[in-house]
Amino acid sequence: MRVIVRTVSELCITVGAVMVLFVAYVLFWTGVRADGVMHDQIDQLHRQWSQSAAHPSATASKGSGGSGASGSPASPAAPAAYHYGKPFAIMYIPRLGFTWNKPVLEGTGTDVLKKGLAHYARTARLGQVGNFAVAGHRRTYGDPFKDFPRLRPGDAIVLTDGTTWFTYRIDKGPYKTVPSDVEVINPVPRKSGYTRPGRYLTLTTCDPEWGHSHRLIVWAHLDSTQPVEAGKPSALRR
């Protein structure tokens, strides 16, 4: 009898300890890991971009286009293919913090979302006509979109793909919807107020902060572009 009581108590304590460890893992350790991984992704992008800047011929053969910088700013030319799980851009949102910058990766699998923001694979490419839709974690894995509700119309969302700076301006949001509302990432998103095709951007994350019953959305339009040689866009200057 005594042995049974003792074993059951020990099992209960063990289960409790494992739960505490799991909470620590979700709250803390995923963030530590994600910060490291996102940092690596951004480093990888910078390396890639400096290489293609140094060897324009290599870039051309890969098709990622050295002409992007000299091309017309309205149509950043010669795009490289996006590969699932690979980073292709860096996003800056001054409202979320002056040092806030995250890599954007292709695809929205859970493995991709652990490494940064995730581009919906079937939506438009960065800066192109259509809707460039991006999802990110609200909580855990570095909390990239923790302050999502603080975004306001007029806020800048700046992205770079190594050749061009894209400055988007938020028009509407945060808009709360249900998870099945796929029309929010349509080329002309429903409920966004946009009526004509254009160069749009959509960000999605979960709501409430630790839940999954709803989604928060913001919509933005492409405000301006400039080649990276021209320096950072005004939205990123202090």
Add this chain to the structure above:
Amino acid sequence: MYGWIWRHLPGNVWIKALISLLLVLAVVYVLFQYVFPWAEPLLPFNDVTVDNQ
């Protein structure tokens, strides 16, 4: 359970304590490396996309 493990560890008290510590660390490592990454997607924090595509 823990008493049984303790009795079956070799050596004196200090060696037993050292082995226990290593065992605990091994368990924590396995949890963080394999068990928690498996269990975490079962929680809703990954649902940040519309329609989970």
